[in-house]
Amino acid sequence: MSRILQIVGRRAAFTQAGLQNVPVWRPLGGRNGRGAASSAAATEQTTVQDGAARPFDEIPGPRGLPFIGTALDYSPFGRFPIHTKMANSTIERYQTYGKIYREKIGLRDMVFVCDPKDIETVFRSDGRLPERPIPESIATYRRLKNKPLGVALLNGEEWFRLRRSVNKDMMRPKAVGAYATMQDEVSRELVGLIQGVVRKGKTAGQVPDFTKLLYKWGLESLSLVVLGKRLGCLTLDQLPEDSDAQRMIGAVNDFFYSFAKLQMSFPLFRYIRTPGWTTFERAMDTVSSITEKMIGERLEKLRQMEEPPDEADFLTSLLSREDMNLDEAIQMSVDLLQGAIDTTAHTLVFNLYCLAKNPDAQQKLYEEILEVVPPEQPIDDRVLNKMHYLRAVVKETFRMYPTLLSTARTLTRDVVLSGYHVPAKTNVMLAQNVISTLPEYYPEPESYIPERWLRTESSNVQSFSLLPFGYGPRMCIGRRFAEQELYLGLVRIIQNFHVGWDGEDMKQVWRIFNAPDRDTFVFSERKS
Structure with a gap:
């Protein structure tokens, strides 16, 4: 019997409802390979010479109040309300204090850097076990519920063990590319739904609640990857409020809004x-109960099999790993499905908006699509690799409308940043949203120029x-899946529609990841 079936078979029989009645996942077996293996490559060490840098306490920054620091600035009545003007804070602080400043928000003491050379120094100093600040709210929740922290919330050897294991499935281009044609099916279905609205002619080419439709697209696309099944999310009809898909989409939105508030307050x-x-x-x-239910249904099917499936989905592949237990595989799948709903959808909205506002760039992308992708041809990873302008479009959109304002690191050693000694264990925020606005790095920074x-x-x-997914061993673990899904959605929409924009300019709303405040696109079918 295969390892997968052995793992699944060691659990009690699942009900059709899956895991709803299982309050806690119990670890199965040992944790093979913990702390094993050496670093794949030596990183460049950045040392601090005595007297060569100014003291840490001299780093400039805003003065805060005792206990709360500058937290009032981010309150609804402050200078930078977190949901509407969060991005303004780093830009204004840079204009006041320069390329490095120090700020204490609540109990979090952070150094912000706005210089690519400093960002390189931070990443090069990561070493074998890069660290990042752990969101206390999520960590507290998972400990209270007796759930694994998951790879994103771990540091040290435990992080290394899990990350090394899942890298095999998530960071190798060929492994991710194997799912491209399945994700393409979902994007083609999305196009069909948009066509249905446009052809009715009742909305002047607009798709009501377009961003919400993209939430369904994101969940449907990644559930096909993670669970090997369709959820039936892609429908223009309103999903029943009590349906698993609709409840999960609503819960993820509530999660990010509340998470942002908890993160920026005492x-x-x-x-x-x-x-x-x-x-x-x-x-x-x-989110946990619904995804665990879906996973439980999948595990129940695996439990009933005498042999593992010929084509393994992502969850099945995780279960085959000797260095990951069942709880950890399930938590990884939960995190992927949760992240699938809005971050990729919002990034697609930002790309469509930039193309709608820059028709010359949209035309160039359309011409590349015509050359590389015949209308009825399925798209795989080899086709996507030929589309250089597509990648340029996505990078330029990340520059102008970043999904994430900054990347966080906890220094593992002392470094010098902009001439200041910054000690190990300092939390450093890499404010690339500031760099993206500076003409010394991007000529004509206010212009949308994919050609750069x-x-x-x-x-x-x-x-x-520009590193929207981070860099090095701790790069965003879902990067390749997110990029592939984004490319496929963008190609299929631009292949079939000219995308315009109606009304006021779009603004970004901050809730850890940025979201659009409107989606007034106008879709016009292209003539074949």
């Missing part, structure tokens, strides 16, 4: 059950100036 939830914590906990409960990312003699983008 952690009162340590001591009392605050309204923000109640909303956060309810959202996390809903093409490999030509005239292109000269500085290294480490």
Whole structure:
């Protein structure tokens, strides 16, 4: 009997409802390979010479109040309300204090850097076990519920063990590319839904609640990858409010809004059950219960098999790993499905908006699609690899409308940043949203120019100036899946529609990841 079936078979029989009645996942077996293996490559060490740098305490920055620091600036009545003007804070702080500043928000003392050379120094100093600040709210929730922290919330050897294991499935281009044709099916179905609305002619080419439709697209696309099944999300009809898909989409939105508030405020939830914590906990409960139910149904099917399936989905592949137990495989799948709903959908909205506002760039992308992708041809990873302008479009959109404002690291050694000694264990925020606005790194920074990312003699983008998924061993683990899904959705929409825009310019709303405040696109079918 295969390892997969052995693992699944060691659990009690699942009901059709899956895991709803199982309060806690119990670890199965040992954890083989913990702490094993050496670093894949030595990283460049950055040392601090005595007297060569200014002291840490001299780093400039805003003065805060005792206990709360500058947290009031991010309150609804402050200078930078977190949902509407969060991005303004790093830009204004840069204009006031320069390329490095220090700020204490609540209990979190952070150094912000706005220089690609400093960002490179931070990443090069990571070493074998890069660290990042752990969101206390999520970690507290998972400990209370007796769930694994998951690879994103771990540091040290435990992080290394899990990350090394899942890298085999998530960071190798060929492994991710194997799912491209399945994800393409979902994107083609999305196009069919848009066509249905446009052809009715009742909305002047607009798709009501377009972003919400993309949430369904994101969940449907990744559930096909993770669970090997369709959920039936892609429908223009309103999903029943009590359906698993609709409840999960709503819960993920509630999660990010409440998570943002908890992250930027004093952690009162340590001591009392605050309204923000109640909303956060309810959202996390809903997401966990629904995804665990879906996973349980998949495991029940595996349990009934005498042999493993010929084509393994992502969950089945995780279960085959000797260095990952069942709980950890399930938590990884939960995290992927939760992340599938809105971050990729919002990034697709930002790309469509940039193309709608820059028709010349949209036409160039359309011409590349015509050349590489015949209308009825399925798209696989080899086709996507031929589309250089597509990648340039996505990079330029990340520059102008970043999904994530900054990347966080906890220094594992002392470094010098902008001439200041910054000690190990300092939390550093890499504010690339500031760098993206500076003409010294991007000529004409207010203009949308995908060509700056093409490999030509005239292109000269500085290294480490744009890293939307991070860099190095701790790069975003879902990067390749997210990029592939984004490319497929963008290609299929531009292949079939000219995308325009109606009304006021779009603005971004911050909730850890950025979201659009409107989606007034106008879709016009292209003539074949």
